[in-house]
Amino acid sequence: MQWLLFLRAPLGLRRCWKVSGVIALLVGSFAASAQTRQDSVTIRRLYDEALLRGQSYENLRHLTTRIGGRLSGSPQAAQAVAWSKKTLENLGLDRVYLQEVLVPHWVRGAREKAFVRIGRANKQPLAVCALGGSIGTGGRLRAGVVEVNSWAQLAALPVLEVAGKIVFFNRALQPVHSETFQAYFEAVDQRNEGAVQAARRGAVGVLVRSLTLAHDNLPHTGAVRYEEQTPKIPAAAISTLGAEQLSHQLRLTPGLELELEMHCQTLPDVLSYNVVGEWRGQTYPEEIITVGGHLDSWDLGQGAHDDGAGTVQSIEVLRLLKATGLHPERTIRVVLFMNEENGNRGGLTYAELARQNSETHLAAIESDAGGFTPRGFRVEASPAVLTTFQRWRHLLRPYQSDKLSANQRGVDIGPLKTQVKALISYDPDDQRLFDVHHTAADTFDKVNRRELELGGASIAALVYLISRYGL
């Protein structure tokens, strides 16, 4: 609104307007046209519906507290498939169906623990958890520890100093990033690649500092990668305080030993599903807009922010759009992906089926950054399509959801990249996400009702615009 006042002020501006239409984009706003007014009204109705009668929060309560953590292959994942299919069916869509996805089935097992051993009498517990996909320790693994803070440091170590040891990856996330995702992306290679790199040098296990900026005693799980030609070794995460305690002890007693016990194992693959709900467009039914989150979560908590939030917001997008009474011009498809956390087989399956069926995909939007207060969206698209998004920003400004950034982050929609005009991730504030991400603390009570509902409305607003105008 302030911009419009400015727009009226400068005398020379009208001339500039003709010189370069791009100024309209630069100011992120237009003179309000009738069309814009109608869009404003529709978007206002989406937010009203979400804030007055939103159902995301109660859906999330069910998904997180009645079903709970839902790792691929688990009974809870199967329950989540059944529940979300039924919930979509209750919306009265044109079609709700399942896509078969064969998923890995890893189980954490009964217990997992770790101790620092200094001499015979001194035994200190450390807060650890197995990384997803890790092999178990087959009883108790006892070994010396070598701490590394970079790949270069690992590479420089003589094999004799690594062989038979547990490699402790203790490179911390950098707090200076104003967005916590940046800090996460810089450090996640330790968790993904640590086991392979350490095993190549003869290590017998890895312990990885938890990927969080918080200083507490929560271990953060996440996937570890193995490769065929390298021995698989047990891999665990250690809390940040535990990592600092262990690092301190190693300085005092370099020869200390660590005891690690994990009973996790990988069972045969299990048949699971993506859950898909489709509302066909009335004018261009062949043009598809995908909006989704992932149904699976890690097993330690309830998968509330990751990604219960994205699941219930995606369902809510369709409910909100239905509540406006408008019929979409283009087809809107909600996809609740399976197996984002440890394989992305749902995302790969969805893209592969889209290819096989020669579908026309306009945009794919994923919410998988938590149910926090909205900021905007992250978009990967051509300059022309980005220009369209810039032109829509002013419609989202009243709801503080108008920030546009590059580098979308949706893992499930990633495989669609070459088949779609825009890949988009919903971009809420991320300061609190990595406090709970992949931990036992990712629970329903960490989600704020209004923040969650505002997110669903923001995504619905963008879907409405794409559906109405195309890309």
Next chain:
Amino acid sequence: MQWLLFLRAPLGLRRCWKVSGVIALLVGSFAASAQTRQDSVTIRRLYDEALLRGQSYENLRHLTTRIGGRLSGSPQAAQAVAWSKKTLENLGLDRVYLQEVLVPHWVRGAREKAFVRIGRANKQPLAVCALGGSIGTGGRLRAGVVEVNSWAQLAALPVLEVAGKIVFFNRALQPVHSETFQAYFEAVDQRNEGAVQAARRGAVGVLVRSLTLAHDNLPHTGAVRYEEQTPKIPAAAISTLGAEQLSHQLRLTPGLELELEMHCQTLPDVLSYNVVGEWRGQTYPEEIITVGGHLDSWDLGQGAHDDGAGTVQSIEVLRLLKATGLHPERTIRVVLFMNEENGNRGGLTYAELARQNSETHLAAIESDAGGFTPRGFRVEASPAVLTTFQRWRHLLRPYQSDKLSANQRGVDIGPLKTQVKALISYDPDDQRLFDVHHTAADTFDKVNRRELELGGASIAALVYLISRYGL
């Protein structure tokens, strides 16, 4: 960064640049000059210091968990004065001093409770708390209840239907506002004015629905106003769930009675203080930039978001600026105000002394909207000064603190209005504030360390710019 790319694209733009310099403001960004680069570097250093070595969070831990709730006149308020004076002295400023402020001294008393009574046997408890400043009930108050949802409804009631009754103000906050402050401002008149309006019609007490969008059982306190010529009647807040329960019961049993017991009272005024820390400018020492929050809080919780956050952020602003090694051009004065919650005597005193001493005030910035993730600032100033702020926005954009809005909200700085070029309130995200505002739940654990530290850095960045360039 995206804007700069756009700036290079349009061919006709350079001509427009001369036609109207205001375009620079419209895009919210410049071509980066050396000066801008230096400002960027300095601001980056402020955020680095806050994120790497920030002290707000540990200061807040002390203020909230070691001192606790600190209502004006309480021993805790006196402890907070002493602690914050010492904390400022440790920063090595030019001058740290106290300003005497005579404050009201209201105490809640031993206990407060309320029951719905239906017949002789049915007695249901309600979650209530006395509003700050309320008189006690002098034993147990027992009366019928009349519910109103608007002033018009109250005015239309025959006096006979109100006299001798407890008026129950049950107008709810409206969830449709995307900013919760808006909903709060629309409903706060019930709490401020309810007792006077009800007493004028002969009521013997008021019960006010808690000013929150949450549905829970927490009562939210806050100040109630009395006036000389109208009888003072007891005033309490009731939780939102309690309000809905009571409203439901009233529909079933219009003649039900309410029992209210409160032992609160107002004691004689107490001598207290604003705490002031001053760092004199090297070039324009007579030009003052005030940055502050309020030291006092309500008694129910720990005053963590309201306004422990603003207190520790204001102290941190000076520490961060000192850490850059730069000496400010203009004088920066941290003011920790006393008695914002129930009288604003600290704010009034500060402005009065500024008048008496003929001080030149450039800007006053208050942080009193919680320690949540930054969005930007709310500014009241002349169009010319607003233009200056618009020109600085791009420097805050990397930290997501660049939103500028009208209508600043700082109560303590309000009395300075006619003596200052810009009144500014720090404007963090407000979705979670009214969940805990003025309740027993406003505690340290509700504050996120990074969100708090980012807020201090954002304020420091703005203070740096004002100090360097003036207004």
